[in-house]
Amino acid sequence: MTPPPSSHLDSNQCAILALWYEVNASLSAYHKLLSAFGGAQQAWEAGFEAWQALGIHAAHLARHKNKEQTSASIDRIEQALTAGQYQLIFADQSEFPAQLLQIYDPPPLLFCRGNINRLQQAQIAIVGSRKPTAHAQKTTFDIAQYLAQTGYVVTSGLAMGVDKQAHLGALAQTDSDYQGRTVGVMGTGIEVFYPNHHDKLFSQIIEQGGCIISELLPHTQPHKHTFPRRNRLVAGLSLATIVTEATIKSGS
Template identity: 80%
Template sequence: MSKSPPLSVEQRAILALWYEVNASLSAYHKLISTFGDAQLAWQAKLEAWRQLGIHTTHLKRHEQPEQTQANIDKIQQALTEGRYSLLFADQADYPMQLLQIYDPPPLLFYRGNSARLNQAQIAIVGSRKPTAHAQKTTFDMAQYLAQAGYVITSGLAMGVDKRAHLGALAQADAEYQGRTIGVMGTGIDVYYPNHHDQLFAQIIDQGGCIISELLPHTQPHKHTFPRRNRLVAGLSLATIVTEATIKSGSLITARLTSEQGKQVFAIPSHIDNSNAEGCHHLIREGATLIYHPQQVLEDVNSQLGYERYAYKATDMSASNSDQTAHSIDTDSSSSISASGQSPQSNIKSPPSAVVVPEHLTVVYEQLDWHGQDLDALLVATELAAPQLIGQLMELELLGVISVQGGRYLRV
């Protein structure tokens, strides 16, 4: 992490306000809209704050400017030592898409590669306790979309969030590594969940980014996670919910995505899977049903007007038809404008898919993401058991299928 330059007078004033209102967005924006800028707002008398209806706890902090200055000095020290960095809303590297949401944060603490913040992103969210199938689906979705050039954004939680980050990081080609952003529901220096410190380090080391709008040392609280969810939605062009209960916080992210005028995708499951009731509810309410990441690419790319590239791709559904794949620029210069559009420059197509040999296509075409057991495949292919098992082993060695719980499925 590179060391940051000293904070300017205005930046210290912004931090002072943010500290004194304890990162309250409503109080901060009320003060800025009333006084015009952070310096004037922070220099205002206590009575002026009181007349605005500022909360009592904020007033108490405003009565102790020395304590405020001491806390800013601690943050400046951490910035100087390179423990984390800061972006303010008026800086060029601040993610422009966040300026379009109702309540953008005035600043972002971050660790890692901040260039990711202005690249085109797709959010993947879901259950903290997903089924094995949902974990695999999430990982595959993230890996596929990251290889197509998108940054995968999620909330660093257990379950689906973690699998989304890991899928985005699982790229053999260095050009596609590190395409993930983790949005924290704590301070930038607080690991939550505690055992995710390795995931945090992996994201940063591989070129991803971790951000928080909350002050350092802020501990997890039930109110901080909906705030995180709004940033996940705000940063992204669309949100995918891979598996979620009806009371999942992922539905908050989906709702915020929809309110921001963006597309929500949901993956269906068995009707008796209570862990997927949230996805089924979203589909009923108008979310786009998907069963393959290519469908996400087609919808998102067509919305953005990206140039299309036709290439021969092995379909991961039951058909064997040609499909059109789209990609965005994978360079760090592939950024989104304030309107959410990506510049038309050096757009690349994703790497070619593995070509399945002709003698294996009959078996391969019988497979999908849900998986088939050996008995079902014997009936469907009408092959002898030794021949079928041999072909399945070949497909597995090619890396185009995997085995989970005795069921064979595409990857």
């Protein structure tokens, strides 16, 4: 059995997406399946018992058994791609940021909105407190603006506080050659804005030529485990990371 045909996706891409859906974007389960079967197509076509023998989680097994649900999920993504709601790039495509292939657990795909060319450019991450002091907010904004003016892309996690000021600083350009030099990495699915009141920031990044990405399935809601995953992508994309202000035990 093969995944449903797609005008956007070839059979191997459909298989990758089907696997990603059935393991609910679990990196460990996904890479275990690829290692065991040698490829996405073979892993997806493997039977329930073969997955069970690998110790795959019961919830993943249940999704793997329900092929109709998998096909429906791929259909929804295909419809969104056709409508231009977002883009989808895979790890073996030239558009995929090569630096992410060097991290310990690279994502097999990225959902994107905006200018994906930003992912190929030299990036510096700026992260820190969600409740920064006024001094830290100004410092963050100024550093981000300076980095964008010197040709770097400022990458951050779209959170409140330091993250927001990093994105805004990078966007605060009057020179068209340096506008939109920012990448936002989501801790949710590409269709879920979080924090909710940051929808204007999301729109501003996209409209000014920046890019927003997520490795998670489109409707994934915020959860405590999704933000460390986001953080590894922020760091993995970047040549260096600047922490402008944070507590000793912060996520930054």
